Amino acid sequence: IYKEENKIIQLEETKMDVIRNFSFLVEVHYKTKHTVTEYADLMNKPAKSLTNLFAIHIKKTPLQIIQDRILLEAKRLLINSNKSIKE
Numbered sequence: 889i890y891k892e893e894n895k896i897i898q899l900e901e902t903k904m905d906v907i908r909n910f911s912f913l914v915e916v917h918y919k920t921k922h923t924v925t926e927y928a929d930l931m932n933k934p935a936k937s938l939t940n941l942f943a944i945h946i947k948k949t950p951l952q953i954i955q956d957r958i959l960l961e962a963k964r965l966l967i968n969s970n971k972s973i974k975e
Contacts, residue, residue: 903941906933906938906941907941907946909931910927910931910938910950911953913927913931914954914957915957918954918957918958919961921954922954923954924938924939924949924954927950927954935950938950
């Protein structure tokens, strides 16, 4: 019922694997890689195909996921360190 009400689409396992792999790579490389193209290169996929896959199955774009992770780390550093906002 939840899936029907929220129009959750069952993904093929390979598509879900691509999304998981992207999320894992963002978690590992967010400090050095900031574009979808860089992650697409790591995955040996075209950036456009990643963007299209996310547009169909996820509410966020790949770039939003990257930016959200960077922002989360910035917030963590502000709270847990003596670094200034400028740093």
